[in-house]
Amino acid sequence: MLKIELKRALLRKKFLIIIFIGLLIELLSGYNAIHKFLFFDYNAPDIQSPALQASARKIVQDGLNMYSVWFKSLTLYTPLMPIIAALPYSLSYLEDIKNGMVKYIDIRTNHKKYLFTKLLANGLAGGVAVSFPLIILTIIVSIFFSGSINDFFGKGAYGGVFANLLIYNFYLYALVHIIINFIFGFAYSSIALAISSIIKNTIAIMISPFLFWIGADLILQFFNVQSYLPTSINQFYLTPNVTLNEILVELIFITFFSSAIFILKSRKRNIYE
Template identity: 30%
Template sequence: MRKLTASGRLLSIELGRAFAGRPMMVALAGGAAIVALHMTKIVPLSQEGADTLARFGPKPTYSPPSLYQNWLGYDMSGAASLLFLFLMPLLACLPYGTSLFDDRRRGYDINVVSRVSRTQFYLAKAAAVFAAGGVAVVFPLAIDLVATASFLPAIRPEVTNYGIPETGMWSALFFAHPLIYVLSYIAVNFLWGGTIAMLAMLAGYVVHNRIVVVTAPLIVLWIVAFGFASTPEGWAAKYSPMDLVNPHQVAIGISFGALAIEWLIVTGLAVGFLAMRARRDEAL
């Protein structure tokens, strides 16, 4: 069996710390609690739909509650969905976002960089932070999708019953292949969840309180979201990361190009800052 390189071993260690730690368990438990809260709406809704069909029979004018209209990522009428969207940055940062801050404070990084370069250490750290943040965000979305599918039928969406405009991102995909649309948006949430978790790494260089480090991305992103929404007619809302990750596409004019470019810019800036810090700290 081929032995791992020093970088590979370091990445394996960091991933183990990220996914086996108590903060990840807390994040997953929080996501599961949100799903459980959402199920308190879905189960009665399923029974209500079944009762209506049993009483009046199928009618062309009646569309029963469906999976794609009510899963956690799309349903913006319930407390669970709104809570998930609001806490999404915190779920991303909680598992491993403060790890670099913690390691530098405790001197763990000094022990590691005595055997590998600081650049290798920061890259492994960033990869683990990204992966943990992405998983923590998509966990409740994926679990809720399966749970909601157990109670509600996967009826193909109709333009008259759904809020996504025809000009919205992937709108044709949503109405033709809704499951692919849902899975694509879960992937978007994974990518943004990973990037948001990396922002907590950057926050550790600006603030010196662990609680502030883990909550800083949530505070900043929602300030940006409210600021963009306050522009005339809310024209800038479509560029807010908190609107870009929302499968319901509440903001008008969201495009894949803008989403991809913004994610690449934010991720690139985060990686660039960490690379700069690695070189600077290496010289100390």
């Protein structure tokens, strides 16, 4: 049954479009940050001395540093991750209810098995949707850009709790970052699935993870719980005081809490009443 659900989630044009949109957002963000370096005018009259030319080339070289390009490409993408996580499959339960498929499934299999399979397939789809564009971005940046960590303006600051890993090996850091993004996508897609068992408004379902991301952040700021701010968790690479334990605790809590709501609200008696 999981195989069928994953095929529904991943082998659709919609999923490929979501991946493309995610990558496009990253590329546009990166381009916005580096276009001034790509088209730098070395013939400008105010930088014609050898010293100024050398200084200008150094500035351009640092601006096109692979570390800088990679992180700048995340600027627009990171705040949109909650919505991207919800896009692939979070409406599937609502679709099953509307077209009567859930009744057919209940005849053939255990209802609880169906719900757990739906949770897993939705989470995997959300995780892949959020993390896969970053995999492609990493490959693109590695091919077209180069540079040393020593020339990166964010050395020692970017990477958060993994800043030393970033200094040691960019690709190991990128792998860890991608894995955390996958877990984030899994967790936040569960929010949308849970909401789909409560309301039927598709737009509200799709934006519910983003509203949670903002709303929970405001509430925790009010109570001065800085370590678990949702905005800090998914921007952990900019927040040195957020630990791996705090990242995992929050994302696992969101996953289990959302899953519990979905299972409780999707019981048979709620469907057929």
